[in-house]
Amino acid sequence: MKTTTATFLFLSGLTGAAQAACGPEPDACLLQDGEYHVVLPDTKSARTPMVLFLHGWGSSGDRTLNNTGMVNALQARGYAIVAPTGSRSVGSGNGHGWTFYPGWDGRDETDFLKRVRADAADRFDLDEDRTLLAGFSGGGFMVNYLACKEPMAFAAYAPVSGGFWRPHPTECAAPVRLFHTHGWRDTTVPLEGRILGGGRFQQGDIFAGLEIWRAANQCPDEKATEFSETGHFWRRAWTGCTPGSALELALFPGGHSVPAGWSDMVLDWFEDGLTN
Template identity: 60%
Template sequence: MIREFSLALALAVTGQIAFAGCAGQEDTCEIPMGAYHIELPDADNAPMVVFLHGYGGSGSGTMRNRGMVEPLLERGYAVMAPEGLERPDRGGTKSWNFYPGFGERDETAFLTEAVQDAARRFGIDTDRVLLGGFSAGAFMVNYLACESPDTFSAYVPVSGGFWRPHPETCNGPIRMFHTHGWTDNVVPLEGRLLGGGRFQQGDIHAGLEIWRDANGCVDHKPTGFSTTGDFMRRRWTTCAEGSALEFALFPGGHTVPAGWADMIVDWYEGLPGS
């Protein structure tokens, strides 16, 4: 099938399993605004998770996180890992244009172009595409969702929210599941100062309040609590029709935790209309 062909071709080309490329081809998928990697499940018209790497990371690095990618493929989801723009002022380090001065590319247009390209080339179901990201990628997820909430079906950031000053308001409603490590010291729950105080990461709980407002939630208090393995989850459900907001903490630091992929798919497939 498609996945087995992709792995076999990678082995033939490199002599070892290479988890990157364009659905089995060694090179990335090139589009006018950038590039992306993609792996496909054994299914047609598949849903997809687009996952944005962190600061200094890469799309190929994202695809090497097999603890995240393999469960998504097994659940029938394609996995796309776009490449951030290189920053010449940082020696070619890659990141995302979510904050003034971080780049010039219109990331919403780029990601939309990438999804449309994947739909044309690989038959992706564009009505079932989730946007996730880690760290700087998660910051990008939040800012894109804030400005253009209808771009993706749902948003699933890990270890990243907003920067200070926080947005005064966000467009909505949205469907979001935010995951964060209790001991994260790179993007602490309270935020931190960077660049000698020139930049300030935002407070994750303040961001959740912004999302409750965007979703028209009638109360700040969660309406439900649950656990999934080590994940401690809380949700808000007395909100606008079609919205969803959930937050999960895990007892770890700055990472995409084990079990995240299955938890996110279970959440998404439990939403009305998904």
């Protein structure tokens, strides 16, 4: 349900702060049960592809656009950046999280994110079929759970610093196209996982999550079949799996962040999958 006009005005604003508008003011695009922000590439073509990027725990869609390194790199490649806000209020501020964990009450995030994509595509002439769902930290967890439940909902998935919580899913639907990026020194979402909430929750092991994806995609072997390096990223991929699937891991020597160079690396992977 649209509650604002379909006119888009891109505001260049102050250096270092990406801004966008859904109408004549730099406000969020509103749906009945949520909101999103959007920036378009400087040169826009018909049916522009988009990256639907999910913020981390305690953040919001508008704050996503403050990551100008990531946003500018995606824009330079001709992509719109669509940044929705999670439905779970975090603390006393205006931070939010995602209802990704099985059994949590709240908004159906899968349905919401599909409606965000459709609304943005309609407002700004974007391409629903060329949409990469990506997310950082809590947003990365949301990406994994959505991909597990409904892998065909988006063209591909690119979680950063977020996997599954324990108990891990027993299985995921497939085929899925997923590119996972993680910092070697991440202590917020460690590769091995950690205990949260005084023992009420436990982040899962990233490599155990990859085992679930290999099983879903029916990969012929546990070990990776391709190894490469892109800048400071160490990459490993599993090939020979179910047709239409893709699975890759990229590690970088940093902590809990969306690393420099991620945008171009993941878009190269995404675009290669669209042509194969």
